[in-house]
Amino acid sequence: MVLYNVVPGKSYYAISFRDIPPDYILGGACLACAHKGPVNRAIIERRWGDGEALRFVDRYLRCTACGNPGHNRFIVYGRRTI
Template sequence: MDPLFDAVPGKAYYAISFRDIPPAYILGGRCLVCGHVGPVDRHRIERRWGGGEQLRFVGQRHLRCMACGNRVRNHFTVVGCYLATAFPAAPPAG
């Protein structure tokens, strides 16, 4: 199963917008042709298309695979999680 569905439980891919994905998750793209997965600049994409834009529209039209150059029907996925939010710092002693 795609880790994107762990980040946004209960929503189908076609209904997920950038705003639905918690900022602790590192967003990436997956190529339909070669299966390559790599991180994307989430903040740049959100500035350009808006936080309310659905992933399916941006991914299918504008993601390009860095391995094979494919521009057709690529989609977003989650490629990681920032550790600072996954393991919060212990409170200061005192």
């Protein structure tokens, strides 16, 4: 699922961590090999802050499958059920 479906009215480049409800599991998508996997949202928010725009943090994502260090994006990997 793409982030702008979770945060209607905002494009990817305007979304910050605080815009995404906490019950959504963030993931990363590699544009080189199309691998998708979950990321640890708590660690990322603790390091960058919950007000940081995703577009500034996604440049530090690295694909765990192929090692691609660039042009990766955040995605919604899933949703926690209660």
